Amino acid sequence: MASVASSLYEECTSPLALRVRADTRDIDFSMVDALPKDRASFDPVSIADLLRNAFVYPPHSVYRRVKLIFSDDYPAQDSHNDPVLQTTLSAWPKNARPGCSSSDSDTLVQTYHRLLCAAITHTTARMRQPWFLQSGGKDSTSMAIALADARPDVTCITYLGGREENELASAQWVARNLGLRHEALVCDPGRAYDRYLARVQRIPLLTADFATLSYLDLVTEIRGNGGDGVLDALGSDVYFGMPSHWRHQIYRVVAQQFALPANLFNLWGVRHSFRLCYAxxxxxxxxxxxxxxxxxFSDQEVDALFGEPIAARSRQRLDTFLSAIHAARTVADRRRIAAAIVEAASFGKGLYTASAVAMPLAYPYCDARLGQWLTHEVPDDYLIGPDGTNKILVRKHIARSFLNLPYVTKKGCFRFNVCALARVRYDCVRQFAVDAKAQGLLPGAPAWLDAHREHLHNKYFASKFYLLAVVLPWLLNRLQPERRLG
Incomplete structure (x- = not known):
């Protein structure tokens, strides 16, 4: 599966390729740092990706000449072509996997625990004081159980981003019962954004994942408290799959790429309702x-931000994955492909921000041995149950330690309070928009901010504000490296 980067190479005329591996310990962004910093170096379609989807479609990056390669054994193509993303997507229907339980349940759970412990030991070997980003969900609970055996010296930390979140109590309860130290960090949007601006010049590449500011806030806090490494439970969804819910069936009917009039969202009954705006x-x-x-941002809004048609070129980047999408037999299979695309890109929120504070980062779920075993040896009925229950193997692993784990009703931890950010940093971001317009970047951004200032209490509009808040200062810093943004 797509994991994380460990080496960079450059040939005289071919793109700079960020080659992806499972081991992040030797990552080096110095060649990216040496790239020219001007408008011509940016890929405008990638910036459109960020505004449309909050990430850049693999294998691209915000720089024209930097591409992400997601297979260790696939070389970059010749200088006239961009490298092509190679993932396990097309291979999924062909994976040789037991169709039903042919192994003893205890044996499967024990093997999973052993491999997860080995992955933790391997990826944290150089860390003396590791911290674990722990939510109260299944993946992080399963990893916490393995950490109690493999790295009992770890400190768990949970990020509380807003009132919608309810995973903190579960995370604290799990850590306490495993004998692990636990800390919590409550989101302060102003503090987090100031930390982002202070470090933006050291963030090598750009993503606008909705946990980017949370991540930078966390790794800065961990560094300040003596931590020398971070563990993240990202990376398991492409193994276990993503069950479909009734709302995903509705998406298939409702999502038709209609071009709705922009003033529809300005109607009083609409602009105050997140649910209506989302629909x-x-x-x-x-x-x-x-x-x-x-x-x-919608395609129409992206075109307005750029002052020219560009959203369609971003949408075309999905074509890379169409063969896998068309081969998917169920909504759950399509969701797993979406998870792979998003995860391949969203590793950046950790890689780039951790790099900015010189913090080693470990993704044990991306360990090669563990990944091979989960892909080829775990029976189908230990992934998603016939009733749609997901991650059966992980649930069984947790049940060995916690018979009545207080699973949360909805996800939330490690997100960011976007409405509060808009409230406390609007003027700052608007000035970035004005300055970017003067540089010929996103000339429509000031107008969008002015038109929606009174609507930013609605998370739908505040989420778009967040995208601009992350993207604009990073671009400006590359154009004006001598300017202090914070």
Missing amino acids: LSTMQMSAFERFYPGSR
């Missing part, structure tokens, strides 16, 4: 891109 925005998307999380 109307879904009508403007493709069914597949609706799988991506968060509220983002």
